[in-house]
Structures are given as structure tokens and as C-alpha cells.
Amino acid sequence: MSRRAALRLLAVLVAAAVVVAVAVVGYRVLRPGTPEQDGWYERPPAADAPLRAVTPSTARPADGGGAPFVTAVADGGRYFVDQDGAPILVRGDAPWSLLVDLSPAEAETYLTTRSEQGFNALLVSLLGNPANGGPSADGATVDGLLPFVDGDVTRWNAPYWDRAHDTLARAADLGLTVLLYPVDSWTLDEPFGSPSVAVCHDYGAMVGEWAADLPHVLWMAGGDYTPEPADDACLEAVQEGIRSTGDSRPFSAQLITVRFAGQDPHWDPLVDWDFVYSYQPVYEAVREAYDTGPVRPALLAESNYEGENNMGDQPTTTETLRRQVLWAITSGSPGDVYGTEDWEFLPGWQDRLRSEGAEQVARLRDVVASLPWWTLVPDDGALLTGGAGGNPDAFDQLETDLATAAASPDGDLALVYVPTERTVTLDVDRLAPGSRAWWVDPTTGEPAPASLAGSMTTPGANAAGDHDWLLVLGTHPVDG
Template identity: 80%
Template sequence: MNRRLAARTAAVLAAVLAAVAVAVLVVLGGYQALRPERAAPEPSSGPAAAAPATSGAPTASPRADGGTRFVTAVSGDGRYFVDQDGDPVLVRGDSPWSLLVDLRPDEAETYLTARAEQGFNTLVVSLLGNPMNGGVTADGATVDGLLPFAQGDVTGWHEPYWDRAHATLARAADLGLTVLLYPVDSWTVEEPFGSPSVEDCRAYGAQVGEWAADLPNVLWMAGGDYTPSPEHDACFEAVQEGIRSTGDDRPFSAQLITVRFAGQDPHWGPLVDWDFVYSYQPVYEAVREAYDTGPVRPALLAESNYEGENNLEDEPTTTETLRRQVLWAVTSGSPGDVFGTDDWEFLPGWQGRLRSEGAQQVARLRDVVAALPWWTLVPDDGSLLVGGASGNPEALDQLESDLATAAASPDGDLALVYVPTARTVTLDLDGLAAGAQAWWVDPTTGEPESATLAASMTTPGANADGDHDWLLVLGTHRPW
């Protein structure tokens, strides 16, 4: 088992325990050699200042004014994310945790360009490295020896490290990639961070906030496979307080290993702006629970099984696993998803795996969803999908459950039903808009097949991969 996978195994156990508890309760070379002049931050775009959600179609990427869209703020209704114009933006994530320390600038360019071409728009990244989060050495050095700190002083920065990291994130911005950035995480808080005082944590946060002020593509994170402790809680909070002291109020969340989303933790729940949903069991349950848990905020599936890894050693993570995670998430209330691969730590030969079959299928599915008014969807309460749901409440792996899930817009203009195995589903059509039509979408190719809308609908047989999962699109919006 690799380093993070060991921690993820603990996550499965924690998720099971949580479920039981709920039941009973990137010297710079290719970029630039010197840090550029930093522009003043743009006006606040955090959740409290989020532009009202719009009812029209999302702006295409790039934006009409030639700019680039980012995941910027939380929608007015608290359910999804919006860009700089207040338009809905579907999260299409990847998890290159060690991007800033494992890759030289030319390698980072290869990675970033490939993911942007595939339609990814969000990355999970640690600002500091440690072997446990995919980094090179415990002192936080990059692969070619750039160190972040001088003699363990978290406010004594080695500028070449920070200039390169800034240039990498700026290049991500050029390509329309938002970064869910951990200034310090649960693997780096002791090395290379060195468990400093709360005052030093706060001072470091202020430096990070100033350093990132001209980066329009950052959202803030804390934790990471994190078991809360008073000492580390205090440091993580102080870092975020330091960032906030610079006038930066971009959305913040935390990833904990002890719960499936921060809202379940009495300490961290009140501190986050959106929920990082973290589950290796069939994801519909955790996403739906986060969606239903107040206060209302985005319940984003931000980590589940990675391509090439599985916490259950005797179970593979197949392309079907990855498809299920995307579509179960979207039909259970998640405003997108975050994909991951075994190359989160950039293993040898990673360049040849950037266009893996899993990444391509996930990209196709996201294209389908993004072409529809997905932000209007509400998870089904049983009024649309009334038969053929099935399920396995004891499933530990994504492939052990066959639950069909659905979501629909309140006006009946759009509905999605994800059917993971062959069957006939029974629908209540009364809530659909007049003129509604039906399409079966092959989730392996993204291609739709027109179907006759009826109260009982049967999956069309094997999809292009020989599996039997299908996405049923209902309403007046023809899929991609």
C-alpha cells in the first residue's frame, strides 16, 4: 500500500464508524526568475459577497470578455459554486497533491496543459511537500532542491521556492484551473512546518494571503486525511485567520478523516464555507447527507476512489467505479466532483497516463452534465424515481451497490436518473415539463440515444464498455 492509501484505508474504517454512529445517532526557468509585482486583490468574492445566482445558461469558457472562468464563490442559494460573473460553474477536479514539489516548470506545464485540454477546471494541491503527501523529502524541498523555509522558520521564506510555486499557480490560472490550496496540511504541519506557535501560524497565513493576493484562482483548504487535535486545529485556524487578515475571504473548507464532511464535526462545521465530501463507500449516501445537513452550502464530492487505487485491496477501481462516483454525486446534490489517480504523487511515467481511459470517460460525463442546467437539479425524494432503485446499504465498495439515483429541477425542465445496472425503472412523469423527451446516455462515450418517454423505461443493454450502467436524461434539454 502506498503512503496516502494507508491513510485512506483508515478513512474507510472511519466512514463505516461514522455511518454506524449516524445510524444510532508547481532556478524558475520556463516561467520567470523573479516574483512579479503583485496587484492589489480584487474586491471580495467570498460567500458573503457572492453575486446572486443567475437563472440563465453558464458563461462559456473562456468568458465572453476573453477572460478565464474560475470557481470563485458560493451561489446565492448556497448549493453550488459560481464564477467571477456569478454564473454557475461545475467543478471538474483532479488531485495532483504534490504538483508544486514533484514537478519542474516544464513538467508542470505538461500536466497543467493536458488537464486543461481535458476540461478539468479544479485541482487539489498542497503548498508544501512531505513524503506523506507525495513530496520528496521531509524538509519540503522540491525535486531539484528548492527549500521553502530558512532554518525551520515558517516566516523566513526562501524566495526561489515561493516564486516558482506562484508562477505555477499563475499558469494554472492562465489555463482556467482553480486550485483548492492547502497552505499547510496534516502531513506537513510537523515537517517541514515544524509545529510552530499559533502566532507564527497566523503570521505565516498573512504572508500566504499577501503572496496569493494576485492569484484569482485559489480557494483555501485545511486538513487532509486529518484527525483533529487541539494543537493542529489551533494552527490551521490561525493560518486561515492570517489569510483573512489580508482582506482575502475566498471560500474555505476542511478535509477531515474522522467524518465524511466537515459539517459533521462540531468544531470545524461552523468554520467552513462548503463541505469537502470524503467517502470511499458508495458516494451517494455521504453526498446526500451533506446536502441535507444545515446550514445550506455546497456538498462537493472532493475525494473518493482514485484511478489505480482502492482501499479494499481485493477490489479494483475500474472505469465503472469512476463513472459511478461522478453520476451518483451529481444526482445526489454535488455541484461537480474531484477525480484522482495513483499519480497524485507523480509516479514514474505519469506523463503517459495523463490521458488514461478513466480520465477520458470522466471528462465525457462532465461534458454531458455541463451542457445541461445542472445547477437547477434537486436530489429526488422519491417523487420521480418510484421503482427500480434497489441498493445495498452495507456496501463498502462502489461496485457492491446498484442503487439508482435521480435529481430533477423543480419546474420539471430537466431530470437525470443514473441507473448503474440493467433493469426497468418506474417513473412518475407528472412533474416533468410539457414536451419533455427522454435520452439514454452511454456514460462511457457520452453519446445519447433517443428513447420513448414512458412511465417504465428499461436500460438499453450493454454500453460501449460492455457494462450496463446508463444515464437517463429527461426534459426539454437535449444532452451533449
């Protein structure tokens, strides 16, 4: 098991930790476009040292190609909006080592396939290390491109950064938002080298300038990260460096010590949205983040990955994946991030891109995205009045059968996820006049009209032979 996989397993066992705040020292970074050379400059090693030009990126600016991607947190703080200000459901994947493990042709295969499947967000590390799926500890790509010259994080090897820029620009063309880690917990030591706070700030400013024409990037810190004062100072300095360029795009942190950054007193005031991280029944963590102030998106951004076993003897099944998506949505998450064992692009990954789990998750997301999901508020028993079930001692997603619900305040839309066969009771007076009901098979996305009543029973086995169903209620038609 890789260090990353081992640490991800620890996420279900660790308790919250309090970390120490460290002041960030600002540093001015030289920018492109001087009369001498229209290119990137390295930070001088000393105040009187001459500037050294780095070949500028040849990647064209990304214009998004008309495809929507995440750009900001919506007014009200519960979900994200795209470049036109419209609500956008996060439909993510976690190809952590995309930029170092794949050739440009392979990256094109991955990106276009995920776009065709309706994915619109990717979790990606800008630097590689074997612990985050990369080929080598020096950060080199699979074909040997190093990110830095002589290990100096302010001396960039242009071919590496040009390729990374091209790949991310292509993601923008396809409407794939990138949740990007400029440096993560696995690359802080190698290849980043744990430099001084001032150098971390310089690097962040360089990244901010480099990504200025990539409008689909959201910034991340951490990654299975146990906070330490020195590391906190560097990660914060990187983000401050990015901010020094005028970049204001949303930022979050992934910590292994807590379910979301809002539970950590140090990181809580620094993030714009909560990266919810739990392998246990996800409705618990998502709802806790949703209910914890300040109000901001509580996105389920990591749980069990398809093809991996992170819960001891319990497998990650397609039913596990469906539960994670629908429990997240009905508990207040503005989408979810799915993942697979190919976060590190294992041999044969191309053949697994269209796995049954990925296809089922895509179908479910299509159903949710076709409805005004952003109006939903998690239900506290006002709509779902009986038959909820549940197991407060559950450790794995499949050890509990809790039904969860969410409804719009005007009753125009409600979703009820029922994970096992049963009858549920509803207060139909909470629904808008003219409301109807559909049972949606979560394995196919196919809806079947049902008679709306105060007592409703699941239709039996779904197409996969399981008994979980999504009940859609309201005035909005559900198309098959």
C-alpha cells in the same frame, strides 16, 4: 504504501470525533510596498529586530485569461459560481504534490493536458513531504528548492515561492481553480515544524498576501486529518492569518474522522462548503451532507482514485469512477474531484494523463455541464417511483446497484443514473410539458433518443460492455 495512502484507507473505517476549540491569537504582519523596499518582509524574531527584505515574486498577476474558475458560493448555497457570477460545475483532479514534484516544463505538460480534457479544479498542497507525495521531509522541490530559510516558516526562500506562484498563475490562465492547502496534516510536523499559534497566524498572513493576485484559489485545511487541539489551533490560525489580509475566498476542511466537516462540531461553523470524503457508495455521504444544515455546497472531493486499490480486494475500475461522478451529481454535489495514483506523480505519469478513466470522466462531465445542472434537486421517489434497487450494506461502489435521480423543481430537467441493467418506472407528470428522453452512454458521452414513458428499460450493454446508463429527461436537448 505511503503514509498518505494508508491514512486514506482508514477513512472508510473511522468514526466521528469531537475536538476542542482553541482561541486564535491575532498578529499583525508586515506587508509589501514600504518606502524602503518593495518586497516581502520576514517577521522579526523579536520586537526590536531589524526587518529583512525577501526578493519579491517576479510572477505576473494572474488575470484568468478569460477562462472561468470558481470564485464564490452561489446565493442559495448549493453550488459555486465563477468570476462572472455564473454557475460552474467543479471538474477536479487531485495532483497533491504538483508544486514540489514537477519542473516548470513538466507542470506545463500536466496543466495544459488537464485543461484540454475539461478539468477546471485541482487539489494541491503548498508544501511537500513524502506522506503527501513530495520528494523529502524538508519540503524541498524535486530539484532542491527549499520553502523556508533555516526552517523558519516566516523566512521564505524566494525561488521556491516564485516558482509556486508562477505555476498557480498558469493554472489560472487555463481556468483551473486550485483548492490549496497552505499547510496540511502531513506537513505540519515537517517541514512546517508545528510552530506557535502566533507564528502560524503570521505564516497565513504571508500566504494571503502572496496569493492576493491569484483569484482562482480556494483555501483548504486538514487532509486525512485527525483533529487534535494543538493542530486545530495552528490550522485555524493560518486561515485567520489569510483572512487578516482581507481575503474572503471560500474555505473548507478535509477530516479523516468524518465524511464532511459538518459532522464535526468544531469545524462545522468554520467552513464555507463541505469537502465530502468517502470511499463507500458516494450517494450516501453526498446526500447526507446535502441534507445537513446549514445549506452549503456538498462537493464530492475525494473518493476512489484511478489506479489505486483502497477497498481491500476490490479494484477501482472505470465503472467505479463513472458511478462516483453520476451518483454525486444526482445526490446534490455541484461536481466532483477525480484522482489517480499519480497524486504523487509516479514514474511514467505523463503516459497516464489520458487514461481511459480520465477520458470517461471528462466525457460525463461534459454532458452534465451542457445542461442546467445547478437547478437539480435530489429525488426522494417522486420522479423515480420503481426499480431503484440498492444494497444498504454495500462497502464498495460496485457492491450496490442503487439508481439515483435528481430533477429541477419545474420539471425542465431530470437525470436518472441507472448503474445496472433493469427497467425503472417514472412519474412523467413531474416533467415539464414537451419533455423528451435520451439514454446517454456514460463511457462515451453519446446520447440516443428514447421514447419517454412511465416505464423505461436500459438499452443493453454500453460501449465498454458494462450496463450503466444515464437517462436525461426534460426540454433541454442533449448533443452528441
